[in-house]
Amino acid sequence: MSALGYYPGCSQSGTAAEYDISTRACCKALGVTLTDVPDWTCCGSTPAHTVDHHLAAALSARNLRQAEAAGLSRVATPCPSCLAALKTADHHLADAPFRAEVERLLGGPAPGPVKSVSTLQVLFEEIGPEAVKNAVKRPLVGLRVAPYYGCLLSRPPGLMAFDDPENPVSMDALLTACGAEVVDFAHKTECCGAAFGMPRLDVMTRLSARILQAALDAGADCIAVACPLCQMNLDLRQGQVDAVTGRASRMPVPYFTQLMALALGLPEAEICLDKLVLPLGPALATAAARAREAAAAKAAKEAAKNAAKAAAKAAAKPTAPAKAEKEASCA
Amino acid sequence: MQTLDLESSRDTAFMDAVAEESGQDLKSCYQCGNCTAGCVYTHDYDLPVHQVMRLVQTGQKDQVLACRSIWLCATCQACTTRCPNNIEVATVMDVLRHMARRGGFAPEKLVKTFADGFLASVARHGRVFEAGLAMAFALRSGKPMQDAALGPAMLSRGKLSFAPHEPSSRAKTEVAGIFQRFHAGRPAAPQAATTDGGATEDKP
Numbered sequence: 001m002s003a004l005g006y007y008p009g010c011s012q013s014g015t016a017a018e019y020d021i022s023t024r025a026c027c028k029a030l031g032v033t034l035t036d037v038p039d040w041t042c043c044g045s046t047p048a049h050t051v052d053h054h055l056a057a058a059l060s061a062r063n064l065r066q067a068e069a070a071g072l073s074r075v076a077t078p079c080p081s082c083l084a085a086l087k088t089a090d091h092h093l094a095d096a097p098f099r100a101e102v103e104r105l106l107g108g109p110a111p112g113p114v115k116s117v118s119t120l121q122v123l124f125e126e127i128g129p130e131a132v133k134n135a136v137k138r139p140l141v142g143l144r145v146a147p148y149y150g151c152l153l154s155r156p157p158g159l160m161a162f163d164d165p166e167n168p169v170s171m172d173a174l175l176t177a178c179g180a181e182v183v184d185f186a187h188k189t190e191c192c193g194a195a196f197g198m199p200r201l202d203v204m205t206r207l208s209a210r211i212l213q214a215a216l217d218a219g220a221d222c223i224a225v226a227c228p229l230c231q232m233n234l235d236l237r238q239g240q241v242d243a244v245t246g247r248a249s250r251m252p253v254p255y256f257t258q259l260m261a262l263a264l265g266l267p268e269a270e271i272c273l274d275k276l277v278l279p280l281g282p283a284l285a286t287a288a289a290r291a292r293e294a295a296a297a298k299a300a301k302e303a304a305k306n307a308a309k310a311a312a313k314a315a316a317k318p319t320a321p322a323k324a325e326k327e328a329s330c331a
Numbered sequence: 332m333q334t335l336d337l338e339s340s341r342d343t344a345f346m347d348a349v350a351e352e353s354g355q356d357l358k359s360c361y362q363c364g365n366c367t368a369g370c371v372y373t374h375d376y377d378l379p380v381h382q383v384m385r386l387v388q389t390g391q392k393d394q395v396l397a398c399r400s401i402w403l404c405a406t407c408q409a410c411t412t413r414c415p416n417n418i419e420v421a422t423v424m425d426v427l428r429h430m431a432r433r434g435g436f437a438p439e440k441l442v443k444t445f446a447d448g449f450l451a452s453v454a455r456h457g458r459v460f461e462a463g464l465a466m467a468f469a470l471r472s473g474k475p476m477q478d479a480a481l482g483p484a485m486l487s488r489g490k491l492s493f494a495p496h497e498p499s500s501r502a503k504t505e506v507a508g509i510f511q512r513f514h515a516g517r518p519a520a521p522q523a524a525t526t527d528g529g530a531t532e533d534k535p
Contacts, residue, residue, distance in 0.1 A: 011459075011461070013458070014491075014492055014496060015485070039502045041505070042453040045459075046406060047446035047449040051432065051446060052513065053352075054513075059453070059509060105509050106505075151409070155408040156412050165412045189409075190371060193405070194407065195405070198441075199445040200403070203372070210371075275489065277484050277488065
């Protein structure tokens, strides 16, 4: 198998730098070697496919061509929107008339087949929860996490071909392997409002409010995300959501890779918790207190169990004298 | 309640074009409503998505292309995922939006402004320049202060770069070339049967 390419995507070199940094750090720590797609450009994301499918495919195909030229037959990306764009382009390029128009737009040949994959899928399928568990140095004991996948990581199932489209579990398994407690979360794939934050803030806040409320109802300390746009809506824009709902959510929204990096004991510079608008600190403190409480409760239960055992033993001992007494009374 | 004369307003060329451009078998929609049931944007739609599908089936071009719903679809893929007849409903919504653009419809003007601004940023820098996009949108949207309060939070966390993070000049030229050729439009097809009228593309 050729080396695994890496396509960071625009957000990951700007507003979502911590997703890029923590993704690279987790991959490195777990033995996944990423080779950057040289001189990559924007995939076109949602705006391109809403304008024209050939334009969208050409913008993505340029990156697949860069990967191919570098000998990379497979490209991993942390961003679900980039992933959908790259996969859709690769899929459409198999159609001859479509390919011809993309080649006209590219002003040259389109690339051959290049497979794209999310870094979540790489970590889940190629490393796996068991290996992650073995690599964990600081288990996230007591931390209750709502795993939020967003729309695109497993949808549509025909194109994405990963995990369950309605109830994905890959992130759940990785976070559980990190020692966290994954809460039952019905809004795993409900849309957060996507790119409507700027043009229709009312729409975006209504949708993100549902997700925040569901996480609060589930008793989560934080929401783990895998998409830079979901993260921005739920974290940076949480104040705008709260302004509409009148709540004070105070819900931290780290990337799942930040939580993994934390559990793997990686240095703070590779976790970048300071980039989150809602700090994770209080959630970690709650988790630590909960872990201490649980440990104390367990110890108390153990002690009570031992005491009960001892008492039972003590109660059992007098059977011999009791028997003698009984015999004596019969005599 | 609106009454439609389905016979006089049926546009069969439109029906064929949507099927052709989306690659979907639109006849197989039997109006179960699963798409609408799972659509989190229905609250904001003027036409629920299953009605959009029905109007496409009956060739009601003007009503479909003028609706807001096709601009408010986020392509979250819930409808496509849940369609019992495997219709890529989100792809149909996308194609309708392309047609609406070409026809000069944009009832959700700011959604179009945002997409246009995003692509203009890509065409210019090769990658999206987020701060530039946000500022350009704030100026063009007529609500410049909407996100102003987010600035300090982003700045203090090093999330707002005031310089674009660009690829090489060669890569930038390649991306700019894609947009130039797109705007120039397809050369006139020798055979008459292209249905998408790509040559009159609205500039994104």
